[in-house]
Amino acid sequence: MMDNKMIVEGSLRNVEGGFAFLGRLPYYRGLGLSMIEDIQITVDGETIAREDVRFTVRGKTYTLDEMETVYDNRWNFGEKALISALKPGGLGAGGHEVTFAVRYRVSYLPFVPTTKDTKELALAA
Amino acid sequence: MASAIKRGVSLYSYQNETFQGKMTLEDCIRTSAELGAKGIEIIGEQTFWGWPEYGAADADVANWHSLIGKYDCTPVSHDFMLDYKRYKGREMAFEEQVASVKNDIDFGARLGMKFIRALVSISPDVLVAAAPYAEEKGIKILIEVHAPLHFDHPWIVRHAEAYEKSGSDALGFLPDMGMFLHAYPPVWKERFLRQGAQPEIADYIEKAYQDRVLSEYVILGAMQMGANKAAISMAEALRHNSAFEPKRMLEFMPRIHNIHGKFYQMTEDCVEPSIPYDKIVEVLQKGGYQGYICSEYEGNRWIEDVEEPDSVEQVRRQQVMLAKLLGEETVPALKTPVAA
DSSP, X not given: OOGGGSBOTTOOEEETTEEEEEEOOSSSSXXXXXXXXXXXXXXXXXXXXXXXXXXXXXXXXXXXXXXXXXXXXXXXXXXXXXXXXXXXXXXXXXXXXXXXEEXXXXXXXXSOOEEXXXXXXXXXX | OOOSOEEEEEGGGGHHHHHTTSSOXXXXXXXXXXXXXXXXXXXXXXXXXXXXXXXXXXXXXXXXXXXXXXXXXEXXXXXXXXXXXXXXXXXXXXXXXXXXXXXXXXXXXXXXXXXXXEOTXXXXXHHHHHHHHHHHXXXXXXXXXXTTOOTTXXXXXXXXXXXXXXXXXXXXXXXXXXXXXXXXXXXXXXXXXXXXXXXXXXXXXHHHHHTTOOHHHHXXXXXXXXXXXXXXXXXXXXXXXXXXXXXXXXXXXXGBOEEEEEESOOOTTSOOSSSOHHHHHHHHHHTTOOSEEEEEEOOHHHHTTTSOOOHHHHXXXXXXXHHHHTTOXXXXXXXXXXXX
């Protein structure tokens, strides 16, 4: 659900040491951060290494490994998290194909879903 | 004569709009109230940011009470989740699960709810252990009986036996009407067709469902016809859905305190093509049910790839249907349009 609304349109931009965009959890509720198993960012066919992904909500930034033991914060329903990739020099000007995949552990499901969204995004100035 | 059954809405129904910030909590409550659906059910952690990990803000809870009062509504149920897989690699210990349920009992009481909803995978022992605390707080814990489970499934029978043995009236059931799926939902079939399912195989699956053929036979039949991935998925949906009998609720009626009015699609003439609400309401009336039927729209995920869901219109149509089935004379109508 809401799969095609994971990546927030118009949010791609270069940041210091890489690039970032806003992402939402494709779910009818939020999740505690310890239940986010993986976030994969692919840009123009290149997948960013797990250790180079950062997740930020309400001013707090985590690596994916750190998130696995965060029990006092969550990715709320519909909340736009800042999803960042460490990539020296960031992205070049123009359009980029971005895929954002999230694997999350849901207690009542007999499997661990991965949901992804791919969008053509123009780099905001 | 008007029925003792009351109408409500689970705000889950408006998820497509609330996710995008197109509807506020006030929009959701006002819209429901204007339709005469005065019972409000929520998924606590959808409606209240922070719950449960860092808690719900007092100001947000105060806003909830003020809106409930402003629109003359009644808080019905806080649907809690209990993430027993919170820790990677191990399930939450029994005592911690009970403590977590107690935390949600407190939250339900803080919101003025009468019920909290437990997901069906939670162990009966956990709920039985939390029951005395629920009694103290004036809350009933209701397990959601949801497809593929149903009232004759051994897991639900085990829950029922545990509740009886406990002697507590704080334990009960919240049936989801999706378990009475009498026809293959057209919006599901259309989605699988868009994904490339072969039309003749899709027709075969729809007809086999109508004929009540065992899911495994339908899957095999589809495979033998050369079904592609989308067509197989369409057939596999039968593993998780069935046309169970609404009258099976009768035996459990003393412990049924809330109803999820699940629907996938309301047509323009206010009919749910796959769930027999006429039979359902008949059974509930026969059983003397006096609680709420809360709309639970779940069609969004089946159509969002081709159109923006209009959850408010879908809920309106279902409320028109329910009001008619309940013998109400006034047709529910919206007064305030929600800005798209």
